[in-house]
Amino acid sequence: xxxxxxFFVLTAMCFGFAFLYGPIVSLIVYSFNESRLVTVxxxxxxxxxxELLRDEQVLDAAFxxxxxxxxxxxxxxxxxxxxxxxxxxxxxxxxxxxxxxMVSAPLVMPEVITGLSLLLLFVSAEQLIGWPAGRGMxxxxxxxxxxxxAYVAVIVQxxxxxxxxxxxxxxxxxxxxxxxxxxxxxxxxxxxxxxxxWLLAFTLSLDDLVIASFVSGPGASTLPxxxxxxxxxxxxxxxNALATIIILIVTVFVVIAGVLLTRQxxxxxxxxxxxxxxxx
Amino acid sequence: xxxxAAGGTPPPGKPQAHExxxxxxxxxxxxxxxxxRTGRGLVIAVPYVWLICFFLMPFLIxxxxxxxxxxxxxxxxxxxEDLGYGLYQxxxxxxxxxxxxxxxxxxxxxxxxxxxxxxxxxIALLVGYPIAYGIARSSPSLRNVLLxxxxxxxxxxxxxxxxxxxxxxxxxxxxxxxxxxxxxxxEPLPLLYNxxxxxxxxxxxxxxxMVLPLYANLERLDPSLLEAAADLGCRPWxxxxxxxxxxxxxxxxxxxxxxFIPAVGEFVxxxxxxxxxxxxxxxxxxxxxxxxxxxxxASAVAIAMLLLLVVPIMIFQRYQMKQxxx
Numbered sequence: 001x002x003x004x005x006x007f008f009v010l011t012a013m014c015f016g017f018a019f020l021y022g023p024i025v026s027l028i029v030y031s032f033n034e035s036r037l038v039t040v041x042x043x044x045x046x047x048x049x050x051e052l053l054r055d056e057q058v059l060d061a062a063f064x065x066x067x068x069x070x071x072x073x074x075x076x077x078x079x080x081x082x083x084x085x086x087x088x089x090x091x092x093x094x095x096x097x098x099x100x101x102m103v104s105a106p107l108v109m110p111e112v113i114t115g116l117s118l119l120l121l122f123v124s125a126e127q128l129i130g131w132p133a134g135r136g137m138x139x140x141x142x143x144x145x146x147x148x149x150a151y152v153a154v155i156v157q158x159x160x161x162x163x164x165x166x167x168x169x170x171x172x173x174x175x176x177x178x179x180x181x182x183x184x185x186x187x188x189x190x191x192x193x194x195x196x197x198w199l200l201a202f203t204l205s206l207d208d209l210v211i212a213s214f215v216s217g218p219g220a221s222t223l224p225x226x227x228x229x230x231x232x233x234x235x236x237x238x239x240n241a242l243a244t245i246i247i248l249i250v251t252v253f254v255v256i257a258g259v260l261l262t263r264q265x266x267x268x269x270x271x272x273x274x275x276x277x278x279x280x
Numbered sequence: 281x282x283x284x285a286a287g288g289t290p291p292p293g294k295p296q297a298h299e300x301x302x303x304x305x306x307x308x309x310x311x312x313x314x315x316x317r318t319g320r321g322l323v324i325a326v327p328y329v330w331l332i333c334f335f336l337m338p339f340l341i342x343x344x345x346x347x348x349x350x351x352x353x354x355x356x357x358x359x360x361e362d363l364g365y366g367l368y369q370x371x372x373x374x375x376x377x378x379x380x381x382x383x384x385x386x387x388x389x390x391x392x393x394x395x396x397x398x399x400x401x402x403i404a405l406l407v408g409y410p411i412a413y414g415i416a417r418s419s420p421s422l423r424n425v426l427l428x429x430x431x432x433x434x435x436x437x438x439x440x441x442x443x444x445x446x447x448x449x450x451x452x453x454x455x456x457x458x459x460x461x462x463x464x465x466x467e468p469l470p471l472l473y474n475x476x477x478x479x480x481x482x483x484x485x486x487x488x489x490m491v492l493p494l495y496a497n498l499e500r501l502d503p504s505l506l507e508a509a510a511d512l513g514c515r516p517w518x519x520x521x522x523x524x525x526x527x528x529x530x531x532x533x534x535x536x537x538x539x540f541i542p543a544v545g546e547f548v549x550x551x552x553x554x555x556x557x558x559x560x561x562x563x564x565x566x567x568x569x570x571x572x573x574x575x576x577x578a579s580a581v582a583i584a585m586l587l588l589l590v591v592p593i594m595i596f597q598r599y600q601m602k603q604x605x606x
Contacts, residue, residue: 009417012410019407020433020487023444026454030447040452083327093324101597102331108538108596110545110589112562113582116569117338120579124341146334149327178319199435207438210547214569224439231443231552240447243440250435258428 024247031240048241057226058242065206065223068137072144073202077194079145080152080201085182087153088160106150115214118143122215135217143215144208148201155200159193160186192261199257203250339586346376346579357575376580386581389559390588396475396550396560397543400482404490404539405532407483412494412531413524416501427495434488442481442552449477449553473555481549486542490535497531498524530599537596541589561585 031049035042052058083103106114122132122139132139167189171181187194209224216225230239348357380386415426433441448454449471456468471477501524509519547562554560561581569578 006417009410009414012407013414016407016411016487017429019484020430023441023448023484024433024436026448027440027444040457079327079330082323083331086324086327090320090324095328099324099328099331102335103327104597105593106335108541108589108593110542110562110585112545112547112565113342113585114338116565116578116582117342118334120341120345120575121334121338142334146330149330153327203435209439210566224437227437227439227443228548231439231446239440239443243437243443246440247436251432254428254432254435262424 027240027243028247031237031244033237033240036237048237049245052238052241052245055238057221058223058238061221061223061226064137064220068141068144068222069202069205071141072148072205073198075141075145076148076152076201077198080149080197081156081190081194083149083153084156084160085186087157089165103150103153106147107154109147111208111210112214114147115143115211118146118211119214135215136220139215139217140212140220140222143211144201144205147211148204151200151204152194152197155193155197156190159190163189192264195257195261199253342579342582345576346583347373348576348579349373349375350574350576376576377584379577380580380584385559386561386564386584389561389564390584392559393544393561394588396478396482396558397540397546400479400486400543401490401536401540403479404483404487405536408487408490408494408535409532411487412491412498415491415495416498427492430488430491430495438485439548442485442549445477445481445484445553446472449480472553473558475554475558477553478550478558478560481553482539482543482546485549486539489538493534493538494528494531497528497534501527533595534599537592537599541592541596544589545585561588 030041032044032046033041034045034047083099087100087103118139119135122135125131126133168181168185171185172178176184207224208222209228212222213225213228216222227239227242230236345357350357411430415423415430418426446453450456451468451470451472453472455471456465459465460468505523505527506519509523510516514522544560545562546560547566550558550560550563551566554563562585565578565581565585568574568581
């Protein structure tokens with residue numbers, strides 16, 4: 001009986017992973033297809049990559065998206081770390097419930113609502129105080145920071161609540177000021193969470209179509225906006241080539257980050273165990 | 281992403297923090313004593329003010345504009361009536377909401393969104409549960425690799441992964457070509473631009489959100505409970521049904537909410553994979569805004585969608601807060 005169930009689970013897992021990776025594999029394979037008909041194989045070719053690299057519109061959009069992504073991720077890590085620290089370490093304060101609600105709500109808010117509401121904010125603010133003058137890169141960046149910081153805050157918060165406060169308490173008992181404790185003790189411990197938070201915020205920004213479409217103005221098209229307008233016209237092989245490049249870069253980054261973080265985590269666990277053994 | 285999705289359930293066995301002044305951690309006590317309330321207040325103020333400006337205020341504005349009248353102007357709505365002498369009169373009209381109630385298009389879109397989201401959530405649960413269970417029962421080293429494989433697609437472009445399905449499902453796509461070459465069918469099956477392809481797209485895109493909280497829950501299950509059941513003569517299937525399944529309900533709820541809530545408001549998947557009759561509320565809002573340029577009606581659609589989602593979002597928030605308080 002147990003044997004049969006594990007066979008069932010194994011089959012389901014194989015099916016699940018095939019389901020997750022089949023479409024990605026098909027994107028990569030057909031990016032090397034000679035034919036314009038994406039799903040009919042007509043021999044190996046890299047001509048779609050050349051075509052892609054000559055496409056000014058795609059290149060401009062990719063550059064804009066990268067710029068927004070880097071600014072967004074950096075700002076989101078700063079704000080999100082503060083928010084996570086407040087939720088995990090500051091105990092009660094006036095308005096805490098509202099604060100924790102505002103931090104976790106963007107995680108589940110439908111994108112169309114977030115996009116529409118931020119656009120209406122920008123339009124109203126422009127009418128009332130003249131800022132922001134027109135919409136474009138700045139408004140997209142602000143919109144992205146707002147929802148990315150929520151993800152960073154949740155990561156930092158869960159990292160901090162899984163940590164023992166005793167190290168921080170010890171430092172304070174020895175007379176360190178709170179700011180110093182944060183910089184010298186807390187920050188190095190949560191560094192892996194900050195790195196994954198930065199990468200996540202960067203990816204979310206690079207990936208966002210809906211919110212950017214709402215808050216963008218004329219002349220500022222991000223990469224997803226360009227891809228969406230191309231895809232709407234039908235399947236085209238240069239999009240497959242673009243997808244392959246993105247998948248390759250992301251996979252390399254995520255695997256490197258994953259390996260480094262696991263290694264660091266292991267070293268830390270070993271150091272803690274060593275310290276505990278020495279105590280005995 | 282593990283942390284976010286796994287945040288659905290509080291770790292068991294951790295006592296709830298007790299009420300009263302002791303609850304405030306050493307951080308807050310020290311901060312109070314050393315730098316006074318100012319430093320602490322300043323740290324709280326920065327993200328607080330940002331979220332009020334760019335998260336809370338926008339919603340109030342959406343609500344206000346949903347009560348405004350559409351106008352041929354820039355921006356295309358009229359909320360304040362200029363009476364001269366620096367006086368303004370706020371015009372409130374419920375016309376946009378009455379319009380939503382009057383036109384069956386919106387009711388159909390609402391019902392359809394909930395139906396599609398609910399069925400997709402159920403399929404994702406059925407597909408995701410065995411995967412999460414299998415990962416939780418693997419050896420620790422294999423477990424990390426499998427988890428990385430679950431998370432990896434999430435990092436690659438969502439738009440491009442949805443786009444990949446067009447090539448697979450279309451009339452001369454991979455599946456139809458394969459089935460025709462086998463001689464199983466003569467005519468291509470209608471796989472794309474209908475509800476079916478939308479289900480495939482949603483389950484595919486949101487499967488990691490289902491697997492991760494389920495895995496976090498199943499991984500914490502005490503194996504001695506199953507051993508005890510086996511020692512008492514319980515068959516494995518029965519032990520699964522009476523022990524594992526009930527104990528994994530919190531993970532199932534967390535995963536289902538993480539799939540259901542974004543699926544209801546989904547725009548990209550119905551826009552790319554759905555047919556013209558696949559009405560979903562996110563798509564209706566988008567069309568109202570970009571095609572009809574009717575901002576007040578789009579705002580009213582947004583408010584109505586929020587009302588629909590307020591209960592699932594509250595449940596999700598309660599899960600988050602439980603973890604927060606633990």
